[in-house]
Amino acid sequence: MEKQQFLHPKVSLAHFFHYRSSSVFVVFVGLVVLFSFFSHRRFISGGNLQILLALGSEFNIVVLGVGILMISGEFDLSVGSIVVFCSFIFIRLFEMGMNLFLAGLITLGVGAILGWLNGLITVKGQIPSFVATLGTMMLWRGMTLLLSQGFSRSFDVMASPTFSRVLTGVIGGVVPVQIVWFAGLALALGLILHFHRFGNWIYATGDNKNAARAMGIKTDRVKTICFILVGVLCALVAMMQIVRVSTFSSRVADGWELKAVAASVVGGTSLMGGIGSMVGVVLGTLIISAIENGLVVLRIPYFWTYTVFGLVIVLSVLFSRYVEARKLKHISKPSETSPGET
Amino acid sequence: MGVILTVSKKQSSLLKLVSFRAANTVIVFVVLMLVFTFFTRNRVFLSSRNMGLLSKLAPDLGIIALGIGILMICGEFDLSVASIVAVCAYVFVLLLKGGTSLFLIAIITLGLGAALGLLNGLITVKGGIPSFIATLGMMMFWRGILYVSSRMWPIGIRAYLPAGTSFEQIFVGRMGGVIPAQAVWFVGLAAILGVLLHFHKFGNWVYATGDNREAARAMGINTDWVKIGCFMIVGILCAFVAILQLLRLGSFCCTQGQGFELKAIAASVVGGTFLTGGIGSVVGIFLGALTIQIMENGLILMGIPVFGIGAFIGLAIILFVILNSYVERKRIS
Amino acid sequence: MKADSIGESRGVLVKMVNIHKWFGKVHALKGVDFEVKHSEIVGLVGDNGAGKSTLIKVLSGVYLAEEGEIFFEGRRANITSPGDARKLGIETVYQEQALAPNMSISRNIFMGREPTKALGFMDKKAMDKASMEALRNIRLDVASPDLLITVLSGGQRQGVAIARVLHFEAKLVIMDEPTIALSIKEAHQVLEFIKQLREENISVIFITHNLYHVFPVAERFVILGSGEKIADVEKKDTSIDHLTELIVREPSRL
Numbered sequence: 043m044e045k046q047q048f049l050h051p052k053v054s055l056a057h058f059f060h061y062r063s064s065s066v067f068v069v070f071v072g073l074v075v076l077f078s079f080f081s082h083r084r085f086i087s088g089g090n091l092q093i094l095l096a097l098g099s100e101f102n103i104v105v106l107g108v109g110i111l112m113i114s115g116e117f118d119l120s121v122g123s124i125v126v127f128c129s130f131i132f133i134r135l136f137e138m139g140m141n142l143f144l145a146g147l148i149t150l151g152v153g154a155i156l157g158w159l160n161g162l163i164t165v166k167g168q169i170p171s172f173v174a175t176l177g178t179m180m181l182w183r184g185m186t187l188l189l190s191q192g193f194s195r196s197f198d199v200m201a202s203p204t205f206s207r208v209l210t211g212v213i214g215g216v217v218p219v220q221i222v223w224f225a226g227l228a229l230a231l232g233l234i235l236h237f238h239r240f241g242n243w244i245y246a247t248g249d250n251k252n253a254a255r256a257m258g259i260k261t262d263r264v265k266t267i268c269f270i271l272v273g274v275l276c277a278l279v280a281m282m283q284i285v286r287v288s289t290f291s292s293r294v295a296d297g298w299e300l301k302a303v304a305a306s307v308v309g310g311t312s313l314m315g316g317i318g319s320m321v322g323v324v325l326g327t328l329i330i331s332a333i334e335n336g337l338v339v340l341r342i343p344y345f346w347t348y349t350v351f352g353l354v355i356v357l358s359v360l361f362s363r364y365v366e367a368r369k370l371k372h373i374s375k376p377s378e379t380s381p382g383e384t
Numbered sequence: 385m386g387v388i389l390t391v392s393k394k395q396s397s398l399l400k401l402v403s404f405r406a407a408n409t410v411i412v413f414v415v416l417m418l419v420f421t422f423f424t425r426n427r428v429f430l431s432s433r434n435m436g437l438l439s440k441l442a443p444d445l446g447i448i449a450l451g452i453g454i455l456m457i458c459g460e461f462d463l464s465v466a467s468i469v470a471v472c473a474y475v476f477v478l479l480l481k482g483g484t485s486l487f488l489i490a491i492i493t494l495g496l497g498a499a500l501g502l503l504n505g506l507i508t509v510k511g512g513i514p515s516f517i518a519t520l521g522m523m524m525f526w527r528g529i530l531y532v533s534s535r536m537w538p539i540g541i542r543a544y545l546p547a548g549t550s551f552e553q554i555f556v557g558r559m560g561g562v563i564p565a566q567a568v569w570f571v572g573l574a575a576i577l578g579v580l581l582h583f584h585k586f587g588n589w590v591y592a593t594g595d596n597r598e599a600a601r602a603m604g605i606n607t608d609w610v611k612i613g614c615f616m617i618v619g620i621l622c623a624f625v626a627i628l629q630l631l632r633l634g635s636f637c638c639t640q641g642q643g644f645e646l647k648a649i650a651a652s653v654v655g656g657t658f659l660t661g662g663i664g665s666v667v668g669i670f671l672g673a674l675t676i677q678i679m680e681n682g683l684i685l686m687g688i689p690v691f692g693i694g695a696f697i698g699l700a701i702i703l704f705v706i707l708n709s710y711v712e713r714k715r716i717s
Numbered sequence: 718m719k720a721d722s723i724g725e726s727r728g729v730l731v732k733m734v735n736i737h738k739w740f741g742k743v744h745a746l747k748g749v750d751f752e753v754k755h756s757e758i759v760g761l762v763g764d765n766g767a768g769k770s771t772l773i774k775v776l777s778g779v780y781l782a783e784e785g786e787i788f789f790e791g792r793r794a795n796i797t798s799p800g801d802a803r804k805l806g807i808e809t810v811y812q813e814q815a816l817a818p819n820m821s822i823s824r825n826i827f828m829g830r831e832p833t834k835a836l837g838f839m840d841k842k843a844m845d846k847a848s849m850e851a852l853r854n855i856r857l858d859v860a861s862p863d864l865l866i867t868v869l870s871g872g873q874r875q876g877v878a879i880a881r882v883l884h885f886e887a888k889l890v891i892m893d894e895p896t897i898a899l900s901i902k903e904a905h906q907v908l909e910f911i912k913q914l915r916e917e918n919i920s921v922i923f924i925t926h927n928l929y930h931v932f933p934v935a936e937r938f939v940i941l942g943s944g945e946k947i948a949d950v951e952k953k954d955t956s957i958d959h960l961t962e963l964i965v966r967e968p969s970r971l
Contacts (some may be wrong), residue, residue, distance in 0.1 A: 238839065
């Protein structure tokens with residue numbers, strides 16, 4: 043709850059509900075209670091939460107970007123491929139013996155360029171981002187496979203202990219750094235999305251592009267920046283993953299593209315753009331990671347994960363549609379009849 | 385055969401069919417054929433062996449793409465196709481083990497496909513949620529169910545179905561000892577669906593629904609059921625492909641079909657279908673599916689490692705769609 | 718306010734001279750002259766394809782005219798983009814409402830021109846306060862600036878769009894079919910908003926098919942037909958019937 047209070051400092055539960063995250067929150071709490079109860083609280087034990095958040099943060103960070111991009115009205119199906127391509131670039135730079143911080147910067151740069159390319163193809167080529175990024179998804183995964191010949195490569199964590207600690211360390215022996223990255227990025231991006239004027243442009247672009255353009259917002263640039271953001275986040279996650287498992291594998295992040303879209307949608311983001319919130323996206327992706335982890339804690343075979351994913355996706359969206367429909371009915375009445383109440 | 389007769393009666397319709405935004409696809413298709421013919425060693429691409437292989441393999445994705453394309457024209461997506469294929473294949477194998485009569489099994493399997501499509505349609509239309517999400521959920525749901533109930537063991541069918549039965553001949557035999565039955569099915573289904581989409585009133589409803597749903601509804605078209613109908617067509621075609629694949633491979637595997645969902649959309653898009661609905665043609669989709677398959681096949685013959693093929697297909701999709709939208713804009717202005 | 722005192726001796730705010738516009742081979746505007754005085758409401762009427770929207774888009778910087786000049790407050794104005802027009806104080810309320818339905822009222826009013834504090838963060842308080850003030854000025858009562866546009870009626874939405882131009886101190890407001898697709902009651906509400914604009918000394922160009930909507934509020938009527946100006950009449954010299962006749966008649970017969 044603290045986080046929501048912070049993101050919406052002015053008030054109140056009402057404001058929070060206003061941001062369409064209410065139903066997501068209900069689903070999230072329901073899942074946590076369910077998992078905790080049936081796992082005899084193993085689910086909420088410190089050890090498990092540490093695992094859940096440290097592992098989950100990699101995917102979660104990508105979802106932050108995908109969610110914002112979806113609010114601006116675009117898709118990115120190439121996230122998994124950007125992650126794997128950036129991993130390859132990073133491991134090659136490491137093998138060349140480059141200073142890791144410099145290599146990290148270059149990797150982030152590559153991520154930004156791949157994101158920018160997605161934006162360029164979508165915006166200048168005037169083709170739907172769904173198709174554009176479906177193409178780049180195949181392109182970058184294929185390129186990585188061609189370049190790496192499908193072999194894994196190993197990474198030495200001790201090459202730069204500082205670098206490793208920055209990405210995958212544990213603060214005070216308890217808190218994995220990944221969580222800090224995730225929370226920090228969520229907070230920063232949340233502030234920008236909800237309180238910075240650029241955030242307003244993102245919403246306007248996704249909600250009514252023509253209106254935004256008529257009001258002088260450079261919608262193409264807004265979208266491209268969102269694509270670049272996704273690329274940079276993917277590059278960051280690529281490095282985190284390599285440092286954590288100390289290997290490069292060309293299968294990394296396979297299947298993330300649809301999972302990330304699912305997480306955003308479960309978090310209340312609209313596929314059509316213009317609707318969504320940072321709180322919702324965070325909760326949505328936490329729901330997805332919680333399911334993955336919770337089933338393991340409950341000792342349910344991993345096979346079930348996908349079935350539960352499927353159910354949760356469909357049911358949560360149906361649920362939020364229902365809540366939405368009721369809320370709209372509820373709001374629209376008083377607004378027409380009670381004038382002048384400031 | 386039916387369609388050829390119908391079309392030759394109306395020469396202009398044929399022309400219209402080709403020019404209906406499928407022209408770019410035709411050009412790309414022909415260029416690819418030429419490139420692969422001349423740039424593979426000994427023109428191995430055109431060899432009867434390779435052509436035979438292609439015409440056996442291509443219909444799997446092709447038939448699904450036909451359904452997906454029509455569904456996209458009416459304005460919806462289906463990401464669950466690969467999972468429907470696998471579920472249908474699984475049920476087929478289970479029934480086969482149970483010793484049910486083959487033709488009854490085939491009918492049950494096709495019915496199951498239709499039912500799964502119906503479910504997708506109902507969730508999308510009656511639940512009022514985007515089909516992208518509804519079918520993404522169903523894709524994961526069915527795949528998960530399959531993992532659990534098959535315990536991820538592959539199941540061979542040869543123990544229950546001896547090779548060379550007439551049932552098998554119908555689906556994967558060879559017409560006149562030369563043409564694989566799959567290819568005939570592919571062309572035949574394309575013809576039937578083409579007639580349905582371009583000459584039957586249902587086809588008109590599909591276009592109207594995808595192009596302007598409100599207008600279609602105002603004209604008395606039950607757009608909900610048009611969409612559900614398209615979902616069911618996709619389901620039935622998936623079940624059909626499940627049978628084809630099962631008979632060709634001789635075994636069921638719970639990862640069957642994986643990756644088809646996005647490839648089928650890519651094929652439709654390359655065939656000139658619009659993601660926003662209302663635009664597309666069966667000729668385009670047919671060629672789009674072939675184009676993707678030929679590209680895969682041709683690139684492998686040109687010596688590009690199998691695992692890297694995706695890079696080229698991805699690039700090709702982007703370039704093609706940019707070209708397509710450029711031509712479209714030129715045409716309009 | 719002071720509208721009446723200015724009324725008599727008011728000068729010309731904007732003047733368009735000999736405007737030509739081609740779309741390929743189509744000659745959409747054939748040398749149109751058009752002017753609006755200070756705090757004047759002009760009805761720009763004509764049939765579909767008469768060139769109303771084209772003329773207005775030239776003025777608001779969406780299209781560039783091939784020939785002709787625009788003078789704003791007596792000075793020659795070079796309007797090549799919507800931004801240029803906006804800088805001069807020409808604001809447009811679009812037919813397809815330029816509002817984002819899932820954003821709040823205040824976020825819509827300041828879309829693209831958000832007042833900011835440090836580092837580009839929005840000054841939400843100032844936005845809310847100014848929004849409510851602008852809405853009050855056109856006598857539109859809403860409960861809160863945080864209401865989403867979706868929950869507003871069609872008339873209220875036009876009100877928000879009008880409040881937006883009012884807040885940004887437009888000198889000339891172009892309204893493209895603001896009453897189309899509205900119920901009678903809502904259309905009436907919009908007409909009231911337009912009268913409020915005049916009270917604030919803002920000139921209005923009101924484009925419409927609907928003479929019954931424009932006639933009560935406008936002071937002068939300009940009729941376009943096939944890209945030419947057919948008539949330019951004061952309200953006192955005309956009637957709805959007369960205007961209808963002018964619109965229906967072919968320009969060549971004049």
